Amino acid sequence: MRLLCLSNGHGEDAIACRILQSLQQSTAIKELAALPLVGTGQAYQAANIPIIGRTQAMPSGGFVYMDGSQLARDVRGGLVQLTLSQLRSVRQWNRSGGRILAVGDVVPLLFAWWSGAPYGFVGTAKSEYYLRDEHGVLTRCTWFERLEGWAGSVYSPLERWLMHHPRCHGVFPRDRLTASFLRKWDIPVFDLGNPMMDGFAMDIPEPDWQQVPLTVALLPGSRAPEVYENWILILEAVQALVETWNTPLEFVGAIAPSLAIEPLIAALQPHTWQSSSDPSGKTVWRQGNNILRLTQTEFISTLERTHWAIALAGTATEQAVGLGKPVIAIPGKGPQFTPAFAEAQTRLLGPSVLLCHRPEAVVDIVRSLQQQPEWRQQIAENGRRRMGTPGAAERISRCLVEQLSDPSGYT
Known part of the structure; x- marks a missing residue:
């Protein structure tokens, strides 16, 4: 054939x-x-x-x-x-x-x-x-x-x-x-x-939400130049978390291999992230006790171990949901991730996608998730049902x- x-x-x-x-x-x-x-x-x-x-x-x-x-x-x-x-x-x-x-x-x-x-x-x-x-x-x-x-x-x-x-x-x-x-x-x-x-593991156990640090996936999308505008919105949400959270957080930006990473790194500077090296020699950025990493090769492992995601993305959001993760979506300017796209995504993926119209409002959503394990369990079950095995x-x-x-x- x-x-x-x-x-x-x-x-x-x-x-x-x-x-x-x-x-x-x-x-x-x-x-x-x-x-x-x-x-x-x-x-x-x-x-x-x-x-x-x-x-x-x-x-x-x-x-x-x-x-x-x-x-x-x-x-x-x-x-x-x-x-x-x-x-x-x-x-x-x-x-x-x-x-x-x-x-x-x-x-x-x-x-x-x-x-x-x-x-x-x-x-x-x-x-x-x-x-x-x-x-x-x-x-x-x-x-x-x-x-x-x-x-x-x-x-x-x-x-x-x-x-x-x-x-x-x-x-x-x-x-x-x-x-x-x-x-x-x-x-x-x-x-x-x-x-x-x-490509993902069959059964991903829910991570411990009491562990330190909590891991957050950052998913800005895969299409330039829109992705660079999305990244700025995501960093505003990250900064709100960093300034109010009382325990360390680890942020991992999962970046499509086809994208130029330099504009994403440049956008970190206004938020006072300082570059350094981790024990493996890879470049990371630190702000207080918080750490931010960028990867273009570890998408699957990033999603598998994350506690939640902040996303302005299509396919990546769906995959995170399929792994049982809560995804906080922030509508962007488009042409893909517009308010209309984000609203449609909440219908497609149901309660697994939490629509957030202001980046700083992410903090209250995450606090509620941490305090309500029953809600997290409902989100996990919904995501696996809608996306399959x-x-x-x-x-x-x-x-x-x-x-x-x-x-x-x-x-």
């Missing part, structure tokens, strides 16, 4: 890579390739997965749907020509007998349908949790917000038609609640978990091979 993976975003590329790397172990796969519809596919390049077709970074960074004003800039930057070229590439893949895996939202799903090839779909962008939880429909304030659920599901009739199409051999939603709703429309749904949690990429890859090996239909 020859398989082409389509994805449309940095997070989606990373999820797709996990599935493709698992597929590489299958003897049924003769060729794997990828076509990132947004950006240049750095995750695929790092994983040595061949990229076919044309790629190009757009001014919006892929966030046109969050900021309509970016669309004109993307069009001037060659969006139309890029899309037409990519459409031709997927058609050519079908002519040579290939199959397609779409990862993300309706855009790669439409491309997969357009190709004429048998396809599968990993839905990372949508969840019924945006509209409801296990207890019923969520309260929305305005008529426009209530309109989101007009079709009876977070997925529109068009998306459901694409997932129900005879050439769609498997749909892999991000959570159990969404899978149960999609089954109402006779869609070939497989509830196999969320690949975002792959590690190992989804392997489960999905095995199912894909089985379903796409027979182009006549799904079982």
Whole structure:
């Protein structure tokens, strides 16, 4: 089998890579390739997965749907020509007998349908949790917000038609609640978990909130230049904690490897952090008895040992929640992490995300968390339920091979 993976975003590329790397172990796969519809596919390049077709970074960074004003800039930057070229590439893949895996939202799903090839779909962008939880429909304030659920599901009739199409051999939603709703429309749904949690340990025990120092993950996001504005907001919250907390704190900034770290270091200076070396010789910053570290290589271990996180991030926030951690979210200026994005994130992830509109208000939230272990337990259980257990990429890859090996239909 020859398989082409389509994805449309940095997070989606990373999820797709996990599935493709698992597929590489299958003897049924003769060729794997990828076509990132947004950006240049750095995750695929790092994983040595061949990229076919044309790629190009757009001014919006892929966030046109969050900021309509970016669309004109993307069009001037060659969006139309890029899309037409990519459409031709997927058609050519079908002519040579290939199959397609779409990862993300309706855009790669439409491309997969357009190709004429048998396809599968990993839905990372949508969840019924945006509209409801296990207890019923969520309260929305305005008529426009209530309109989101007009079709009876977070997925529109068009998306459901694409997932129900005879050439769609498997749909892999991000959570159990969404899978149960999609089954109402006779869609070939497989509830196999969320690949975002792959790579983490299966059972992370809750850390001791009485230990010293407490560890705090700082997650500013992964997209420049927005990440540098986010970092300034996070440092304001950090400073509020440092000035009021009566025991030492350890802050760990988990920074994407693709980012320049120098602007993050420069932003520490107004807050009187002083650089020094830890016992291993790595540079750290100290303010009183508090310590701040930056890492671009220890993301998983940072999240696994942290007590809570302060975040202006998408995927990283979801992964922290999946580990049972409380995440304090501070809305930024965007284009990704806007107040609207943060509000939607609280619906997606429920009580695990604690929305904080002023950085200094973080202090009261953390004090309440420390004093209420029952609340922390509810947060941990909620996060693991919504994000699932590690190992989804392997489960999905095995199912894909089985379903796409027979182009006549799904079982």
